[in-house]
Amino acid sequence: MGAHTLDHGLDDLAAQARAAMVREIEASGAWEADPVWREAFETVPRHLFVPYYYVGVLGGFERVWGEDPDPRSRERWVRGAYADAPLATRVRDGVLVSSSSQPSLMAAMLTELEVRDGDAVLEIGAGTGYNAALLAHRLGDDRVTTIDLDAEITESARRHLAAAGHHPLVVTGDGARGVPERAPFDRIIATCTLTTIPHPWLAQCTPGARILAPLATGLIALRVRDAGHAEGRFLHTPAYFVPLRGATRPERAPEHVEGLPTRARNEELLRFLLALTVGGLDPREAYALWEREGHPVRERYGVTVSGEHARAWLDDPEGPHTWPLP
Template sequence: MATDAELRRRLADDLTAGGHLRTEPWRRAVESVPRQEFLRGGFFEVVPDSAPTAWRPVLPDTDGWLERCHADESLVTQIAGAIVPGDIRGEIMRAPTSSSTMPNLVVRMHEELQVEDGQRVLEVGTGTGYSTALLCHRLGDDLVTSVEVDPEVSLRARNALGSCGHRPNLVVGDGLLGHKDGAPYDRVTVTCGVLAVPQEWIEQTRPGGIILATLCGWQYSSELARLTVHEDGTAAGRFLGGQISFMLARPQLPPPIGMLPDLDDGEERPAVCGPEVLDDWTTRFVAQLAAPHAQRITLARAGRTETVLIDVQAGAWACLVEDRGRWTVRQGGPARIWDTVEERITRWRSDDAPPLSRFEITVTPDRQTVTWPSP
């Protein structure tokens, strides 16, 4: 059986071969930080063939636990905002709320952060603390501040970091507000999805500093963006590609849909695009730019399947129905969601459908703008 040190070297080799781990300082960090210390409470795994998805605990006394800790996979560590693996026996069917991120994504983000010796880093989303430990190994504890919204998650991370000899500045609070007491920072790295880059992050970053964050929407297509902060208090950059996905920041989770409106009462027309366009990651991201607060649900009514986009806050909705190979859309409320989505997708396609890695993002105190190049 391989030792944990051998497993760490094997993980580093795999991450290097995959092109995620590119520089020696980060390789030394991966080889030195024991990921299992951040998973001592166990993790959850998916129950095969479960629908809806069920989870079961994997505890440290389970065969193969140490090897799983060093595998390149995300490991769910909390369910429903409070339940940890040691709390249950059997299975649970609730949504994950915290995890140990896949190591290839952790190290890719650290590499993309372009950090240099002596720079101060703010991490938004401590999670298990494994990513934090890599930062501490690379920079030193005094240069790392990490914010976590969940007090229990933060406490477990503090204990795990301490067991590895690291004592960074750990803060319990809303990471969307940053942590102004430790500002200014040279780098900000974010391990949750956000609808928009908060102005607080820009204000707390030195001009020339970098913010690395994953932009998402309520249809859950997301991309990693790297922005440079400018002297005038704005930030701009590009998406890095790769279909990066994180859990949304808890304060930005979508509201409950509640009671649906009367989907038979609305303006009806032939649809230019059917809902299948939303099955493609990039096209769905473009649709999200048009309707960032729209949620997508599928209904079975009157013997047929209907796709509904609904913006609970705005009170707007669109319902797509297929009839003999053609799609019809009905829309209601103060805005026409599908009109806006179709217009944005059509314009993107007319510009030769550039990939997300060519999209640019600009954030000012007034707005966030995402554009793509015209041919």
């Protein structure tokens, strides 16, 4: 039994589970600003993109897969494939290297991407191919390009996409360099955490293009003015993704929380600021700023990209609180 030739019982279960997932996303308000996305989530079968995934268990991971000889295990696989939760899809030496994001977060990000019919979109981080399928469902295969550094990931994404009837361009390469041969793009969406905004992206964008990317533990939405300039603010949504791997990605220093008050260490918004200021601000200075400014929410921060340089800021790009990104 191949994962795409489900027996009828599982087919029905997948349809029910998908409908339940869509209701849950609807209730979260994720696509309120652009309800056209509802149809993509109703149509694209997520289970085809996760023929297996891993569930954390004591001491490691357990593999849940669609061709398990036990029918109850296959049912568990289908239900899990449509849970509104992230799924671990690749584990190497006990470390998570790739995952399929939580569907409601994907819906929120796709809505925030503000696509219009005819837009050309570049996705950084192919993952399972599910996000590219949602984009291709809405915009058409020829308007979507997705890139990943790992040939194993791109190969399986291509296979999953074909099984679901989609054939956007899937490229194996360093996402930080973009895909110049497919430029220009009207939208760039990253599904992996960045430490800075790679400047090649700007040159591959049309003026007015929108870039949406996880940075630190937030989502930055940038408007591109031209090949040398982009600026924007963070959305309120927290976002935790697997880091971008590639030649141009500087290794991020660990978050130094020693020396900070214990009660502050687990404050999500402080950890966001610490991640955003790595290498640009001493953790104690960051903490002092956080206290002085009344524990700022994510939307008060932004990023400006100018030429080769990118910097983050609080409240005002020209204000007193600004620091370089790596």
